[in-house]
Amino acid sequence: MRRPVLDVSALPPIAYGSRTTIWWGVLGLIAIEGAALALTAVAALYLRQNFMTWPPYGTPPPGLAAATANVVLLALSVWPMYVADRAAQRERRLPVIIALGIACVFNVATLALRGFEFAALNCWWDDHAYGSAVWLLLGMHAAHLVASAIENVLLLALVVKGPLERKHFVDVHVNALYWYFIVAVWVPVYVLVFLAPRWS
Amino acid sequence: MSAMLLSLVLLLAGCGAPAALSPAGPQAGQIAGLWAVFFWVSVVVEVAVVAFLLYAVLRARRPVLTLPALAAEPLAERRLTRGVSAATALTAIVVVALLAASILVTRALGALHAPQALTVEIAGHQWWWEVEYWDPVPSQRVRTANEIHVPVGEAVLVKLRASDVIHSLWVPPLHGKKDLIPGHATSLWIKADRPGAFGGQCAEFCGYQHAHMRLLVIAESRGAFDAWLARQRRPAPEPTDAQARRGRDVFLTGPCAICHTIVGTPAAARLGPDLTHLAGRTTLAAGTLPNTPGHLAGWIIDPQRIKPGVHMPSIGLDGADLQALLAYLGSLK
């Protein structure tokens, strides 16, 4: 039967950026987690109204060293991730391996620093609502770092030795998008948890 | 059809206006007035929509099963669009009018207050109301439970706090509800325009006996109120006969005194309602039972049967002790 048709066989089997479904999927994930972090931040500010001072009397403000170092470290980590992202879009395996490997090192280092950040909070989550709020905020961001570390390492392992397919370059690409998100939200979390208690 | 049903139910209910719509004070009166506005607007809208719906469906052109014509007649379409726009504009106007009425009533509700007004502090407990009449002289303060007396025609400030979970004070003929929230002091102003006993109930779910956490507001003339308050300030009367004296001993040496207060005796615990003038109250067990010796006996013997989960335990008392206790409690006018 002859009929008018729209032939799509010439279209590419792979794409990057907002053209792909997975990019939109990750954007959805970012929206969800961004909303959750924003609401937690608002909750912390709401609880702050119940305190004469923030942190409350008897609790020293959090130490800045580890957290500030992490701001620098996370900012720097954008560079290898960006290189990996670009290399993935050109579908070049070796540069992806090198850049993603460096990004993994950064990721693990941020996690190690996170341990010191918790210690620098100078209180426990069960001391008072202040403690609960800052532990939750920092913990939520730490959970993102952990998830991302698992994802980065798995992707690296896949690119190094797995049966690599072209679509995995798209995965590296959107993984970078997620990492940019984690880096970006660290700034407000840092300000709220570490700087804000010094302003009041 | 719903409108028909509406009138049917209103007829069925037939026993006059419900509590929230038979106001006994200015606050509830304002709200009842606002209700009337909203109610009649709603009736008109519902009837109009349902009538138009039935008209549209019953009087529509005969159905066709061929492909519907997509190229609509522009004139008819424009008329439809205009109709929808007009209805929307009308909706907007009505909504804004209702909003204005609502804001006016909000302001009117906030207008009631009086300097040096009678101040009643109410604490919500699971599942009863602790009532304290505030006075600058601590010894003149009066504590009672589940029954609030107010003078007619005077604005009364009610301060609210919660001791365990969130409760909500609601006496429909006097005012809307106000929550009692741990950590948040709230208050409301009430005024009764006519004497009477107005029932109320906790409106925020607060656990097992939420259903039986009731209270009574008794509005009476200033004279009667003053007399009542003076009576409440006195300690409990000494028992006059042997039976009542034995009852007092039962009360003081048994489990009762570990939770309840009777002013004038060593019993001073505040876990349960203050019983100093128990016999003067209308109800028992937070408005659940009428205050008669029979009900009181049933309540003392087995409160868990009447209000399962309530904090008052079932205590084993033998018959003679119980009779003595009833005699004593009955003397606490």
Next chain:
Amino acid sequence: MSAELAVRDVDDAATRAALEVTWAPPRGVLGLLGTVNHKVVAIRYIVSAFVFFALAGVLALVMRAQLAYPEARLVGPDLYNQIFTVHGSTMMFLFAVPVMEAMGLYLVPLMVGTRNVAFPRLNAFGFWIYLIGGALLWGAFLLNAGPDAGWFAYVPLAGPDQAPGKRIDVWAQMITFTELAALVGAVELVVTTLKLRAPGMSLNRVPLFVWAMLVTAFMVIFAMPAIMVASTMLAMDRLVDTHFFNVAEGGDALLWQHLFWFFGHPEVYIIFIPATGFVSTIVQTFARRPIVGYPAMVLSLIATGFLGFGLWVHHMFATGLPKLGESFFTAASMLIAIPTGVQIFCWLATLRSGRVLVRAPLLYVLAFVATFVLGGLSGVMVASAPLDLQLHDTFFVVAHLHYVLIGGSVFPLLGALHYWLPKMSGRMPSEGLGRLTVAILFVGFQLTFFPMHQLGLAGMPRRVYTYLPETGWGPLNALSSVGAALLGVAVLLFVANVAWTLRRGARAEDDPWGADTLEWSTTSPPPAYNFVHIPVVESRHPLWTHPSPRVVTGLRIDVREVLVTDAIDAVPDHRHMLDGPTLYPFLTAMAAGIGIITAIFTPWGITVGVVLTLPPLIGWFWPAGEAIAGTTREKA
């Protein structure tokens, strides 16, 4: 490279044969637990949701029996509190949101003309997680560990000090499951709608139901995180002694209410907006004309979506807010009546100007309009801060919310199921039984819930397990209980109709109602791959424009390939291979389930969950083996 218009020989039979092989459902355990077909997953979702609906309905009947007369002793307060909490939680979290998303997951891929949802495995995972959450809640309830603090679990009543045992922890973790499932479903719907539409289906040609699901999905994405944060805080307060809600240590009981209702009010629209999609679809089909004011309808949906987030505080008028805040939220709550009004007026105009074919689905819609308008009006009442002081937390609110949720959502849902049953099952439901169901449903509903308005005004608070005889609430309560029995009969009739349809119903044609959207262009029931050829869309009403539209060729049929198009104009962009069936989503859900349930008892449950889910997750994403030539599976 781009798509080309051409005139070609199209061998339908050969294409169909190849697609059958490629998309064939797996057999055995893999078919049972590993399927990723959106229609199979959606139908499982719908059936599970209806099972929960029936269970929660039985609880409702028990409550009505208990309240039928004063001081009844059928159930005590402890059980009653569990019953109404489980009823509410089930209806909101296990029935309403899932069933609406499930309808979307079934219909959206068909309506936008694609072969599956965007992330088929994730979709299957969402269903399993949902099912575990439901089993958790009901398992706990049957073991006398059902939550008992109401479906909005106000602290401190639900907090560590006042709620002993694990009842509330079960509730909090049930939330974790259902919110995960809802978020997964929302992302599926958004991406499927935006990226997998058939060529030519630009945003201004998207069916109104799909628009409704898109708005709903966005609302889920921004509302669910609030309950996620809140239930996490509650669980932490109970398990690891944090102080989010402990007043003495700077916590706040009202924080819970703000967070809960920031989710809870949009939740109502998450349930209602899909229903408007059903109504628009049914009205359009049976009025035999395009809906009046398509742009106005879409804008109303979007406006409702935005406004829905601005009125959560109207649940908190009795907490003593500042006056200015009260007025602001009163205004926002009342304004939402306007976009809703626009939709109702458009439906009425469509019916008025159409050539109305009266069939059971349309009768559901008529019942919906009559009931929902009343619910909306009582909604305007409770939106008014002063009126709400009298109405809040009484049976008036119970009446209002059932008018909105049953009248506004369940009526259209049942109508929609009647309407799409021919597509889903390939058989026609009984028209007579359908009409009888609507009649009994309508009468039963009004009888049950109308008297509750009056009861609320008469002073009856909600959530009371009984009431005193001298309150005078007995007769109206008895009337309401009779109505509830009638409602039960109506639901049974509906189920009987479905059963009859599946066994005896006449074979359904492709498009038995003469509707306009793409799902009716394929067979009833649709094949696993939905369409032999992806259609090319040239108008808002493809089946009313060209009964056999132009089609797409050149998609590979030896692998599960779909066409990805541009988000706005649906211009073909690239071909994309979807994942096939696998057990990993099921295993991941089970592992996560074990972790989350363990977290009821110890915080180490989180660690357990992460460790357990890691292996199936790796299996999920690790490529299965040899590459397939010429596809995205090509080795790099």
Next chain:
Amino acid sequence: MRAAAVLGLLGALLVLTGCQREQRRFSEVAPASGRPDRLRASGFNPGDRQAPAEFRNPYERNAWAAAEGKRLYAAFNCIGCHANGGGGIGPPLMDPAWIYGGEPVEIYASIVEGRPNGMPAFGGRITDSQAWQLVTYVQSMSGLLRKDVRPSRSDHMSVRPSEQSGTSERRKPPQ
């Protein structure tokens, strides 16, 4: 199939742990085990212990009773002497050392009969169920109850153990 099996297992697990813990035993007048007059669990001298094994705490696995015990503990002003378990005028209750024995029945006896040097006898003042609820809570303070039965934190100022008792698990670092 596997889903059913796993769910079945989870169900069985819940049955085992759930039932007793979640009961609300409102209208129990007196558990059979202990009328005060039949009870001579331990003598009045410290260390003098001869706990009969048949006296078991009827509420040992009941979370509601433990929570009721916590409420009564505050209500009857046990806090006045024992603080929140850390002790003060009276001995601490959250350490493993017991002067008159830490068996449920011995705690019960301490409550209903009182002890020398200040512990009043609550027998006759509180009901038997209340006494056992208090026993349950006291047991929970020193970790003698299962974790899922123990009451969680209270809605008041959080309790800081005294500086001397460094044994509390609460102060350990989280990692």
